[in-house]
Amino acid sequence: MALQKQQKTALMTVGVIVVMGSLAWAAIPLYNLFCRVTGYGGTTAAADAGSDVVLQDTVKIRFDASLERGMPWEFKPVEREMELKIGETGLAFYEAYNPTDHPIAGTASYNVAPFSAGSYFTKIDCFCFKMQVLQPGERVEMPVTFYVDPEIVEGREAKFVHTITLSYTFHETDMPEAAAALSTESTVSVN
Numbered sequence: 001m002a003l004q005k006q007q008k009t010a011l012m013t014v015g016v017i018v019v020m021g022s023l024a025w026a027a028i029p030l031y032n033l034f035c036r037v038t039g040y041g042g043t044t045a046a047a048d049a050g051s052d053v054v055l056q057d058t059v060k061i062r063f064d065a066s067l068e069r070g071m072p073w074e075f076k077p078v079e080r081e082m083e084l085k086i087g088e089t090g091l092a093f094y095e096a097y098n099p100t101d102h103p104i105a106g107t108a109s110y111n112v113a114p115f116s117a118g119s120y121f122t123k124i125d126c127f128c129f130k131m132q133v134l135q136p137g138e139r140v141e142m143p144v145t146f147y148v149d150p151e152i153v154e155g156r157e158a159k160f161v162h163t164i165t166l167s168y169t170f171h172e173t174d175m176p177e178a179a180a181a182l183s184t185e186s187t188v189s190v191n
Contacts, residue, residue, distance in 0.1 A: 049124065050087075050088075050089035050124060050147050051087040051088075051089070051122075051147045051149065051150060052087075053087045053150045054085050054086070054087035054088050054150075055085060055086040055087050055150050055153065056085060057085070057086045057153060058083050058084060058085055058086065059083070059084060059086055059148050059152075059161070059162060059163070059164060060081055060082070060083050060162060060163040060164070061081060061082050061083070061084060061090060061092070061146075061148075061163075061164050061165075061166060062080065062081045062163060062164070062165040062166070063077035063079065063080060063081065063092055063094070063165075063166055064077065064165055064166065064167040064168070065077050065094055065167070065168050065169075065170075066167070066168070066169045066170075067169065067170050068169060068170065068171040068172065070172065071104075071106065071170055071171060071172045072098070072099065072100050072104060072172075073096050073097060073098055073099075073104065073106060073134065073170060074095075074096070074097040074099060075094065075095070075096045075097075075168075075170050076094065076095055077092065077093070077094050077095075078092070078093040078094065078095050078141060079092060079093070084147075084148065086148050086149075086150050086152060086153065087147055087148065087149070087150040088147060089124065089145060089146070089147045090145070090146050090147060091143060091144075091145050092143070092144050092146075092166075093141045093142065093143050093144075094127065094141070094142050094144070094168060095139065095140070095141050095142075096132065096134060096139070096140055096142060096170065097134070097138070097139040097140075098134035098135065098136060098137065098138050098139075099137070100136055101136045102136055103133055103134065103135050103136065103175065104133070104134055104172060104175075105131055105132065105133045105172070105173045105174065105175045105176065106131070106132050106133075106134070106170045106171060106172055106173060107128075107131050107132070107170070107171050107173045108127065108128040108132070108168045108169065108170050108171075109128070109168070109169050109171065110126075110128050110166065110167060110168045110169075111167055112164055112165065112166055112167075113164070113165045113167065114161055114164070116155065116157040116158045116161060117148075117152065117158050117161045117164045119149075119158075120148055120149040120151060120152035120155060120158055121146065121148055121149075121164060121166065122146060122147055122148070122149050123144060123145070123146045124145040124146060124147070125143065125144070125145040126143075126144045126145070126146075127142035127143065127144060128144070128168060131173060131176065132170075133175070133176070144166070146166075148164065
């Protein structure tokens with residue numbers, strides 16, 4: 001009888017551990033999905049084309065840039081802010097510069113503030129969708145095409161938003177093998 005009770009307790013403990021482990025494993029993908037769907041945490045939406053509706057109401061868009069600690073690039077918005085009609089397609093540029101003597105790969109993370117505007121801020125095209133590789137001394141302007149979804153005027157909290165800040169942070173990432181091989185070839189051919 002005592003053995004059955006111990007086996008039942010052990011089985012329940014293993015079951016709890018498996019359930020908790022599964023929940024922990026699924027937490028990040030589920031949280032990311034939740035943020036994409038709801039715009040929570042400033043996560044933006046994505047679209048293939050601009051809005052079909054443009055309102056007369058305007059919204060000010062501010063642009064912010066930062067670098068992860070240790071990232072040697074220089075990175076800034078070309079224009080600090082712009083005012084657009086809600087639903088109008090905007091085009092902004094960020095400038096990045098690699099002052100080092102070697103190529104560096106970077107990936108940009110982003111968010112929108114206030115968080116309530118995140119799901120209404122829609123990117124059509126963005127440098128943040130893919131890794132960027134800058135060669136030594138290279139300076140580039142990187143575009144982001146976007147609009148603010150007209151449904152923002154119906155959003156419970158978002159309808160009171162008149163200024164939206166789009167922030168990017170560049171993080172150094174491992175150099176892709178193809179780019180590393182290309183930079184090695186170009187270094188060899190120069191010498």
